[in-house]
Amino acid sequence: MASRAKATILDIAREAGVSKSTVSLVLQGSGLIRPETATKVRKAIEDVGYVYNRGAANLRKAHSNVIGMVINDLTNPFFAELAVGMERVFQAAGVVPFIANTAENPVRQEEVLKSLMEQGVAGLIVSPARGTTPGAFRRIEAAGVPIVFTMRRLPESRIPVIAPDNHRGAFIATEHLIRKGHCRLAFFGGSSDLVVYHERLGGFLEACETLGIPASDRLIVEGETGRKGGMACLETALAAAQPPTAALCFNDAVAFGAMLALRKRGLEAGADFAVVGFDDVAEAEHYSPALTSVAVDTAGLGERAAHVMLRMIQSRTTRAEDHIGAVSLVVRESSGPDRNSQVGDAA
Amino acid sequence: MASRAKATILDIAREAGVSKSTVSLVLQGSGLIRPETATKVRKAIEDVGYVYNRGAANLRKAHSNVIGMVINDLTNPFFAELAVGMERVFQAAGVVPFIANTAENPVRQEEVLKSLMEQGVAGLIVSPARGTTPGAFRRIEAAGVPIVFTMRRLPESRIPVIAPDNHRGAFIATEHLIRKGHCRLAFFGGSSDLVVYHERLGGFLEACETLGIPASDRLIVEGETGRKGGMACLETALAAAQPPTAALCFNDAVAFGAMLALRKRGLEAGADFAVVGFDDVAEAEHYSPALTSVAVDTAGLGERAAHVMLRMIQSRTTRAEDHIGAVSLVVRESSGPDRNSQVGDAA
DNA sequence: CGCTATAAATGGAACGTTCCAATAAATCAA
């Protein structure tokens, strides 16, 4: 059944009674070939079960048609959505995105990048793993392969970044909580080795500053960025002498964790303690109580990143502008007013 | 900054004052070269910022080191977990898995497979998109590239499958519901174009048969396999003349949807209507109420699939045995006893 | 009819590796 050796362009040429050059031309859809000849060749291709060898072609051609997407945590639905957005535009451009997962591991990331480079990718879209060293992309940059960062940026790097407006998102979310009457606020989860953390925390702090929440009434609890981290943060917060009545969480996963911990204590998010998330993953809407969260248009960011990448490839540059995506607050049930303040309002 | 043309093995040879063959040997870690020479070469490699061209190498070598993972829905956390399991074992074997998403679209799947083949993958692990035609993999099989299906199988195909024991999973879940006193049961979601559907539904029906639930007390509601589908199924079911009191759902997403619809009607899963899911995704445990579900050891199945793939590549065969993974029922809050029957029991 | 202009098809030299066969250098036995 399986033909002995893989069929090549020469086998097709023989089969169709033409030269290899003609076959090559047909393969590329050149208009220089007489339609009948093209048909004949295409038939031969079908007959011998030929599969195009892109590796060989790339040896001559300048650029390949694959771009690599390097993602730090595929199990986070957030990144899956991002990937889906990118795929949409790449597909339309005839580019094939290969996704690789680094599982938040810089060593693994190094391997993955190396592999992708060896494969001759035309570009790289990456959400860098936590703990990536500043020099990790130097070689790739030197090789002239365009890179775009998504969602995360590296401390000192001139690689373009496509990310949501983290600062503003945190600001409006915090503002919302304060307007609801909360005056002892917490920021849950994340840690300072992530640039995103500083952006979001910065927005939180600026809102506090602007709207008159003194430093003594702010509680910052670092922690893991998953559910577990959120649970731990809540425990820590409630153990404080003057516990906060509301928290902005680093992301939705942390928020879910905090809500879970609340329920374990017999408390209800929204009624007893306000929780706001960040990212607005699909799940947020369906949670109970539904989670108030900062929406970042994930798929849109993915599309944007893909577009930027395509433009860089086309203009053979390694430079591009950052793109900061608009954010909006989606208010749901988890961010109720502060109980005491509510009473105060009513009085 | 970026070197003009890409450095090749010849540039290194010149730089190090040796021949290209020597460089090639060093690159492959051959023991035939004098350590000092190797060091010299490695330094040159570093100096010129060389990146290995695997495409060129594959032109001569028999096999590449990349295998493709073709997944039908990356946004389903279930598949992300599966991917993670596979990656673990591939990484250890020095094989690089590239993931591609088909978004449940057979046309997209076709393109993705073509691309992967052109890239010269050593093997393919695929969870076929719904509606895949039986002949979709014929060409790939003919080319002698090993394929393994995961989670889903195609109607008439001899390609090995790695999947959970769907029939048994559905059986024990149904048995559980019947033991809880339910005697009007429903099966929610999925449709008959999926082989998995028949397997799960089959288990459900066999349990009903065995444990004395007559056909008149079974309700089968086909539907989409996401939350939306689950909501619709529940509505349909409750509109029946003799509505069921419990449902086994095609998967957890459907179950979540059903629970959501229950809540919208002011009913509570577990207390008012029993819901059991399938797959036991991470979320099931954290839902409220926590979802009873059939656990399938997702990551384990991924690892198994990867192992089978590696063995096929090594022994250059395209044949392998199916592997049916053990399942177990994880009982949580969503599957309470039937109210009436509970009263009966107490009396 | 011969000549040019156009269209269609072709041969051959790359592209960056691997690997075999061959060479060169060093070591050893007698």
Place this chain on the structure above:
DNA sequence: TTGATTTATTGGAACGTTCCATTTATAGCG
């Protein structure tokens, strides 16, 4: 010393494409 053996290194021919420069066939025109 000479030849045999081992150890390191090397040239060159593939591998399957693309694409430039040619060649060959077809048509157009006076």
